[in-house]
Amino acid sequence: MTTVEWQETRQKLAQKKRWVIKIGSALLTNDGRGLNRDGMQSWVDQIAALLALGHEVVLVSSGSVAEGMTRLGWKTRPEEVHKLQAAAAVGQMGLVQAYERAFAQHQRNTAQILLTHDDLSDRKRYLNARTTLRTLLDMGVVPVINENDTVVTDEIKFGDNDTLGALVANLVEADLLVILTDQQGLFTADPRSNPDAKLIAEGQASDPCYAAMAGGGGALGRGGMITKVRAATLAARSGADTLIVGGRIDNVITRLRAGEVLGTLLLADKERDAARKQWLAGHLQSHGELTLDAGAVKALRDSGRSLLPIGVIAAQGKFERGQLVICKDEQGAVVAKGLVNYSHKDAARILRTPTAQIEQALGYIAEPEIIHRDNLVVL
């Protein structure tokens, strides 16, 4: 692409709606002297301005271990995993307090979400987390996500929230993953040890050359650049582009929104919808079948609507909430595939049921749709 084309790409990207912004330890913690509260307020002010423009933002923030170390009076990051976990538990309190205070200045509510990688590979938990996040975004609340360090050991040893940022971008089907860090972006080599290293402005996330340039991190955040480059390839699976950029650049988020060429842009190969279709259609095993009436088939095919229980006439197989089911028409032709919101037992009880009567039939309502259109691929 030419320089002008890259500039156009940046400008188009900046208009896209859903951003996941990951803020790393190296940036958040004033090199170990507690939380960088001024920095946090400035990023929050810029995020509030994004929200006012109609964007949706999910924040993935590190910093719990570093803040915990300060609160506990520890000078060096401990090696013992249980001490890291304890520091994270102490520091998470300070981290969310700081965000809550900063967003309150903009009359914005925040929500704390602690996740593990396992939560996101379990279909039911994945769907639960996704529904909660979508509900929060719809309400204009800013989710603040960190790793649930109390229950994991591998991730905290490595100190990597970049992967979590990418998994969250997959989860919410973000358009853009912005990784704010202590360097201006990805350089041809680690600039700490190679002063001649050059900043990479842009490339394709799938290009293997970038992993070869990226090294490990500093003393606080420890994933380094390699986890950021890998995060870009993970984010690309659901069609999200990734920007790795210096969080200390003045008004960095506002300037990215204006389309300014800052940091390193690693583009996804596929558009979001194509990536989602490929993922749903190819990678998941089906656990059952739903038979749809002609009206439901038409609503899915012609209007891209969600599948409501009223249009489902039969359910077969043993499936749980979050598993993949195949939707067929009354003649047995496959119409769609999707992640179902109700188990086979509950689905059987709400066949042909109007949405308003689901609660009466089941005693609860998970979602008004049996399959939400975002989790559905028409074939």
Ligand SMILES: Nc1ncnc2c1ncn2[C@@H]1O[C@H](COP(=O)(O)OP(=O)(O)O)[C@@H](O)[C@H]1O
């Ligand atoms: N090719 C590279 N380009 C830029 N930074 C690199 C590169 N290789 C290694 N790094 C290192 O990665 C560090 C950022 O990673 P890390 O300390 O994990 O930050 P964070 O806490 O923001 O995730 C930088 O300070 C830098 O020294």
Ligand SMILES: N[C@@H](CCC(=O)OP(=O)(O)O)C(=O)O
């Ligand atoms: N979850 C922990 C460790 C995560 C971490 O430091 O990640 P990163 O900023 O990617 O290097 C924390 O909040 O301190």
